[in-house]
Amino acid sequence: MKTFLDDNGGLHWEIYYWIGHQATLDKKACSAIHAVNLRNYLGAECRTIREEMGDESEEFSQVFDNEISYIEGGSASGFYTVEDTQYITRLYRIYGKKNIRLEPMPLKASSLDPRFVYLLDNGLEIYIWRGSQATLSGTTKARLFAEKINKNERKGKAEIILPTDEQETPEFWEVLGGQPEEIKPCVPDDFQTPKPKLYKVGLGLGYLELPQINYKICVEHKKRPKVDLIPEMRLLQSLLDTKSVYILDCHTDVFIWIGRKSSRLVRAAALKLGQELCGMLHRPKHSVVIRNLEGTECQVFKSKFRNWDDVLKVDYTRNAESVAQPSNLSGKVKKDAEKKDQMKADLTALFLPRQPPMAVSEAEQLMEEWNEDLDGMEGFVLEGKKFARLPEEEFGHFHTEDCYVFLCRYWIPVERDDEEEHQKSKKRKVNADGEQDDEDEEEEEKQPEEDFQCVVYFWQGREASNMGWLTFTFSLQKKFESLFPGKLEVVRMTQQQENAKFLSHFKRKFIIHKGKRKTRDVGLQPSLYHVRTNGSALCTRCIQVNTDCSLLNSEFCFILKVPFESIDNQGIVYTWVGRAADPDEAKLAEEIMNHMFDDTYSKQVINEGEEPENFFWVGIGGQKPYDEDAEYMKYSRLFRCSNEKGYFSVSEKCSDFCQDDLADDDIMLLDNGKEVYMWVGTQTSQVEIKLSLKACQVYIQHMRAKDSEHPRKLRLVRKGNEPHAFTRCFHAWGAFRKPPS
Template sequence: MAVSMKNVDVAFHGVGQKPGMDIWRIENFKPVPLPKEAYGKFYSGDSYIVLRTTALKSGGFHYDIHFWLGKDTSQDEAGTAAIKTVELDAALGGRAVQYRETHEHETDLFLSYFKPCIIPLEGGVASGFKKVEAEKVEPRLFIVKGRRAVRVSQVPFARSSLNHDDVFVLDTQSTIFQFNGETSSIQERGKALEVVQYIKDTYHDGKCEVIIIDDGTLGSEADTGQFWVLFGGFAPLTKKAAVADDAPALAKPKLSCIIEGSFKEVETSKDMLDSSKCYMLDCGTELYIWAGRNTSLDARKSAVSTVEGLITGQKRPKHTQITRIIEGFETLEFRSYFDKWSFNGQHPVSEEGRGKVAGTALLKQQGLNTKGILKGSPIKEELPPLPNLSGKIEVWRVIGGVKKEVAAEDVGKFYDCSCYIVLYTYQGEERKEEYLLCNWIGRHASPEDKASSLKIIKDVNSGLKGRAVEAIIFQGKEPIQFLALFKCMCIMKEHPAAGHKENPIMLVRVRAVGPHIVLAVQVEPLSASLNSSDCFLLQTNSKLYAWSGNLSSAESQKSVLRVAEVLKPGVIARPVKESLEPPIFWSSLGGKRKYSSHREPKDGPKDPRLYTCSLSQGNLKVTEVHNFTQDDLLTDEVMIVDCNNAIYEWVGQNSSVEEKENALDIAKKYVERVARLDGRLPDIPVFIFTEGNEPTFFTSFFSWDPSKVNVNGDAYARKLAGIQGRRAPPEKPQKRLTPSSSVGAKDTSTQRAAAMAALSSQLTSEGKLSKAAQTIINQNSASAPGSPKFHRPSTANSQRAAAMAALSFMLGTKSTTASTVSVDADWVAGSLPFTKVEATGDTESTTSSKSEDGGDEGEEITEFFSYDRLKSTSTDPAPKINIKRKEAYLSPEDFEKLFGMSRTQFYEMPKWKQDQRKRNLQLF
């Protein structure tokens, strides 16, 4: 379709050349650009066109066009907005996705542009009404919906509008009230607070009182009364009536061809879509207009008018969603309505076509001036944040369903007929151990080994209490996070059949994939396997050649010699440059044949997209979260970040048990979905991890704030305190404490109250201290003559520890920062790991106790053993010991020599540090 810019409104000339937003308002049937300061302010009597331009990693731009129709806009203005949107798309080369937006029924994508919300103003340009008058005092009641994209709708100011399920905001002259329905979610309450802040800043200049009314709880009598008096007094609320959808989704979408203002139904099949025609896909609540690439601008305008007429003629809801797309730029949602969507061996144009090459060709085809329209340049691919590479790596090979440890000298060598388990343990940013648990699947691995390897990583992660980041990796699709663990990874061929004679000629492709990261892959020993962009190792019967292609990088040329040392230690590789090969080189490869000079394309990363995923009766439901932030990771959901060449699945702590158990199935079904709808191969690497164990290469997709808490309402409480101008409440302790965490950060009165509540367990019926309590006090008083500092117990708070803290207060002990001695029972048990003190008359006796994980810590230690007998690799292990606390069987001299500290100092350390020291000494 050739489009002349003469047929495009002059307001659209030259738009879309840089990322950002452009907004026009329809005035006198013409699009008029809005000033930037007016963005986000919509009037109910007007119609608007919104263009969102996004720069892509491919170097081009992606365009989304929305035309927004106020509830009081005229039919003529609405029609003009729809037609002008088609012209705007033509000015952009005919490749934008277009959305019809209606007042209070906007799409999540549209709402995500205007955070925290949009609250359209009354009136419009025709009436000259520009802003809400300051002296207006009539209360406005809004219902706030949405856990992410916030939808604010004004409802009648009446008690009957309130219910127990939703959140409401009441705006009055001097006070803003937020009414939290009893069964409303904490996420909706938090989003409503953002709406309250918006109203406070926009309509009250930031100066007004904010009062929260929690339905079903007893709040301030004055605040509650102030709220209900505005409704004529308190009265019980009625239950929310169930509201049926105005137009339920069709059981099966219907596809119709648009011919001269009428519809002719055809089979819902991609093969029925003709490039010279326009079609409508009727999904009930949503309509799609598909325009063939060879249709004219007039035909596209006519199709839009015809579908708009359908809504009126069939009396469908005015807010029926309409999405218009051009052939080759179909969205995943559109494709999902078709049973099959073949790509004929080509990747869909929807992403790559928005890049420079496809975009420029399309614009030239349409007769448009392409100069400057695609100024975006490809972003240089950057490596994602990698794990700390000074950790410990363990590798097992799965053979016959059994894992066998790989010798240290063979770590990094993989065979394509097997599966491997790789466990990498490293120090994370929060000074704690983190785990990357990978399952590498060889191209020719047996189905039995594949199934066994999946079971093995599940068992290994269970042993790590589910803290590991699990990765499923297929041969040929190794992500950089995996390759970086080995520095040099070699993938070799191995024939599984017994007695098979290996070919003495070996050809290995060598490629530098990152700074000091090398991937070597054995290929068929044929000249056709060569590529001028790479380096190769060729082993003949008598020599080893390091061949460098003319287009290969300097880093790859250095790497090929490194790989030679790994595969053939002690053998000197002879460097050979392309076009200077000796005759034996070609004869070893079966003769010189034509080979490629272009490296095969790979699936590079694309702009990350976030989706919520849930399983219902085995079916996967996927919903995209647009313009996402860290706050969109909701703790009761399973979410996926899709970067095209890798998928990251985040499992919230409060997601359902079924979703947690089927996390891998959710990932598999998602991969199947994108393979079917997006033309990708199903061997995409997948990373799976739980909330609280996010790796840095995942958090880099967000402006990550480790202190943010999405659970237990902490974020809501802090946000509320900020709006009301109060000091934020103290944060609840994180699940994973750093060594600097101490009770000093906790409110003393709270600590004392908790301790006094537990004190009764240590008092006799006469109100005196029990002998056990007195024993602990005396013991710590003798060992700590100074003023002690109270530390948070290393294990869960025990009643006895709280009692001891209370006793110290009763005896007049005050905390200071001078000493580091703890007086709680947990510390005493930690410093003497196999004993606990009990009162038996006036003496102490030593008995066995339970460790924090429930295991029996054994009897009193009466015999020490040498380090050689206690370490895990001992050939003569010590008998009948508690293997979880091997270090306790060392003599004091051996302990200090090995650990470089006393037992007391060791048990004062955080548990993760204790475990790390023990693991390094093979005592774990």
């Protein structure tokens, strides 16, 4: 805090808060809060000033006489920090006919047997390896078990990989220590795993008790009379008491189960006993002690117990009639189905604010930076079955039935480390005249200061065939890859869904014509072009629309070409400027007109209301009513409602959306400031329609509370029956795109 007196003798303050590079989030917030509290305590009218390390203002530096030094160190954050979970890599052999069982194996390739299925748990990568002689049912059980591990223990972050015999990846063999020459049977035919032993840890009179629990129960055998009861070893979840601690000895693994209401002393004793148990008794080297807290048990531990979180069984011997009969199994299936119907929904996008439009200055700065990095651009257009070079005078002209390819070369500056630059500055020699030594100059000239990257943009019109993309991938792309190995990136785009960096190279003169390139100037029909900016000056396009007066709008600019009937390639071109159009956009429309047409056409800029009757209204097809405002541009938003993620979610399209963003198999919500249209595609499911209707109602209620001056009304519209209030929110609305051949 800096205090000073003004001319009248009053106290004034300057309050700064300084943030170091390595400061934690809680310290950043506290410094800002305390700075504001200090200002309020003093009753100061000044604002608090944020200063960051290495970017201090001159006023802040003058407080310390421009002598600021930094000291390393500081206290730790007050927040709890979450460390990444460390996973132990394990290899399990899958066996068992009725219930799935896992046998831990040594982590090496020689443990693989072609008769079995193996599960390799490598943390966030779970491999299911199926031997050449293994059954398909074992693979299915192992995959379901891996899904359980991923869902309950890895929070869905793990990737499940299913390599088969002789199709393994190098990463798989790297985990197992290398690929063997041959995979041979290694498990004895009479192999039997020892029965698990369950111990209960307790406190006696001054000593620990470890009694073994007998979990033999008498069950009816299916193949014998009901009176013949046979004792079987069955571990059940009901054997575990929440007030106790248990040790489950499975020979290869030792599990310690800790009840939530157990005492702390018994817990510590159980952990110590588990470690000593592995040390005293003979156990394999790959055996481990695994701690399980009640409610967070690992999936391997649950598999030791009968019917604990088991996968629903499927009996393939039952017919349709027996399945239709009511039974306990059918009731269980019905309950599981009801639980699955309670899907989660993500409606976050509906409550986020509308994306603000980009300032013109920011867009121009981006455009300038991207064009500075551009070293050169070559264009190609598909003519027949080959790509021909596009003349430079046609750059910026695109056609809805053509495909274009642009090869752009960008400079990339080479980043040097500060330490390396410092060492080089020490080695520089200076002669008596104060000039740098010639040897150093030659050495610096040899050092590359810039590198380059090539990006190929493939542009496809709405009415163009996919053959253009196939022709490109099998011809031109291979040539580019051979010329620029390792430095080539391919970006595929469709009409009105272009990359912003690609649009910047045409400096807002991006023109889309109807039809094919060769037939653009053929014919004597008038043509109308609409100039429009969607959310950013980078997204400015001049697109040919239907020659209809009803498409005019007082807040936009249009270009109308009226050819002479008797003379080819001659006529008059008008730039129509609406009375509420932006002056910069009007100037741009005039530049586009001069760029589009040569001197054979007479050019004229006319304002709304000054149209000549003889050519303009006749060329546009007669005078009709049209929109006089474009308020919808300030509110228009497009949302997509879909189940493609496995659950219902709503996502928002960018402000530069187009007609092709309307997905035929989903529901789209369009907000124009007055109405919220629920657009239904032809392939939409009934479930999506019901959920989207609820989401639309939620959005309308939210906007009513947030923007009470503009209450929205719900409107339902089906594909192909869109009203004018809906279509005008899209630039150059036309017929829906047919699937390309």
